[in-house]
Amino acid sequence: MNIWESIRSAFEALAGNKMRSSLTMLGIIIGVAAVIALSSLGEGVETMIGEQLQGLGSNILYIVPSQPEDSTEPVFLTLSDAEALEDKLSAPSIKAVAPNVQGSFTVNRGEENGVFTVSGVTPEAMGVSSLELAVGSFVVDRDLEERARVAVLGWDVYEDLFPDQEYPIGKYVVIEGTRYEVIGVLEAKGGMLGEDTSVAIPMTTAHTRLFPARTLSGEPIVNRVMASAVDEDSMDAAVEQIKETLRIEHGIGEGDEDDFGVISQKDALETSSQVTGVLTTFLGVVAGISLLVGGIGIMNIMLVTVTERTREIGIRKAVGGTNGAVLTQFLVESLALSLIGGLMGLTLGMVASNLASPLIGIEGVVTVQMIALATGISGAIGLVFGVYPAGRAARLNPIEALRHE
Numbered sequence: 001m002n003i004w005e006s007i008r009s010a011f012e013a014l015a016g017n018k019m020r021s022s023l024t025m026l027g028i029i030i031g032v033a034a035v036i037a038l039s040s041l042g043e044g045v046e047t048m049i050g051e052q053l054q055g056l057g058s059n060i061l062y063i064v065p066s067q068p069e070d071s072t073e074p075v076f077l078t079l080s081d082a083e084a085l086e087d088k089l090s091a092p093s094i095k096a097v098a099p100n101v102q103g104s105f106t107v108n109r110g111e112e113n114g115v116f117t118v119s120g121v122t123p124e125a126m127g128v129s130s131l132e133l134a135v136g137s138f139v140v141d142r143d144l145e146e147r148a149r150v151a152v153l154g155w156d157v158y159e160d161l162f163p164d165q166e167y168p169i170g171k172y173v174v175i176e177g178t179r180y181e182v183i184g185v186l187e188a189k190g191g192m193l194g195e196d197t198s199v200a201i202p203m204t205t206a207h208t209r210l211f212p213a214r215t216l217s218g219e220p221i222v223n224r225v226m227a228s229a230v231d232e233d234s235m236d237a238a239v240e241q242i243k244e245t246l247r248i249e250h251g252i253g254e255g256d257e258d259d260f261g262v263i264s265q266k267d268a269l270e271t272s273s274q275v276t277g278v279l280t281t282f283l284g285v286v287a288g289i290s291l292l293v294g295g296i297g298i299m300n301i302m303l304v305t306v307t308e309r310t311r312e313i314g315i316r317k318a319v320g321g322t323n324g325a326v327l328t329q330f331l332v333e334s335l336a337l338s339l340i341g342g343l344m345g346l347t348l349g350m351v352a353s354n355l356a357s358p359l360i361g362i363e364g365v366v367t368v369q370m371i372a373l374a375t376g377i378s379g380a381i382g383l384v385f386g387v388y389p390a391g392r393a394a395r396l397n398p399i400e401a402l403r404h405e
Helices: 003-015 020-053 079-085 140-147 153-161 202-209 232-249 266-307 310-318 324-361 366-394 398-403
Strands: 061-065 092-109 114-122 133-138 150-153 174-175 176-185 198-203 224-229 260-266
Touching: 003 114, 020 266, 020 366, 061 232, 079 224, 079 232, 092 202, 114 133, 114 153, 133 266, 140 202, 140 266, 140 324, 153 176, 153 260, 174 198, 176 224, 176 324, 198 202, 232 260, 260 266, 266 324, 266 366, 324 366
Parallel strands: 114 198, 150 176
Antiparallel strands: 061 224, 061 260, 092 114, 092 174, 092 224, 133 176, 150 198, 174 176
């Protein structure tokens, strides 16, 4: 019996037990569908975060507080740090600096309200963070000088507080009992970086009304400082200049650990890729358990099939069928079950990913590697879990098999 005859015979046997074959494939279908759906959504998250970080520009640096291992004293960044980095003599490779202080507060407008991120910003934040206005204007130097009670709304904040799409400029919102005049609305950026769900107010106003915390010397505290390098080629020089400037500003001696960290766009991309990669792998392993269960189901059914067809195997051997031919036939049946189930699961997983994408706001990404992996795993399961039943069939003694009822 050649391979094509084995394939034809295998499909005839599967077609003769449609219900049993379908139920056997169900475990493989569910397992492959789960792996594809979860992996594609995980890949979609990684792609989305990468695009957003790249959208900010490839020359962005983030400076954040970082507690040294041998220190128990709290560490801070201050407005003085940002001012020191603006000095072109000490940091010529830095183009612009934007300090930021932020926290979550309830923002009201009449009966509409929500909890949003309120950020104290300077005018430089618009350029450094690549923000764009849908309408109105951004915070200016005069607002800082006057500690003006003005606010720039993220797009989602505007939609929540102005559900009727009313023109917002000149209207008021209330933050912690204080009215702020809306002077602008930012273009929607989408995704997970938070601009759409934030409210920007002048830095001086934020420190006066919402963020009173100060260092022991009375310096206003900021959560982070964003800086843009002159160009992408100046990134390494900018990092070194930031470190040298802040070490002097913080009085850090030679050999002592920095109490701040500098994160480049490249570092942020690598970190996000690692996190989403681990998450995707974990979800894939969990979904892969279904494939293991499906493989066990295939082995179980194939053992039952061998028992049911013992007499048929005996007849085949009696008329000259070799052990190899019997082994091949049952391996092909097992492989067919798993591959057909794998292809159906692949289709179901892609459909599930497309259906889930608009619900969770993440566009699933199905790669060639995912398809190849799912097909390969389902085929491997058919072979691995079909070897024992096929070997058992091949080893049957034809005389004993012919006596089987």
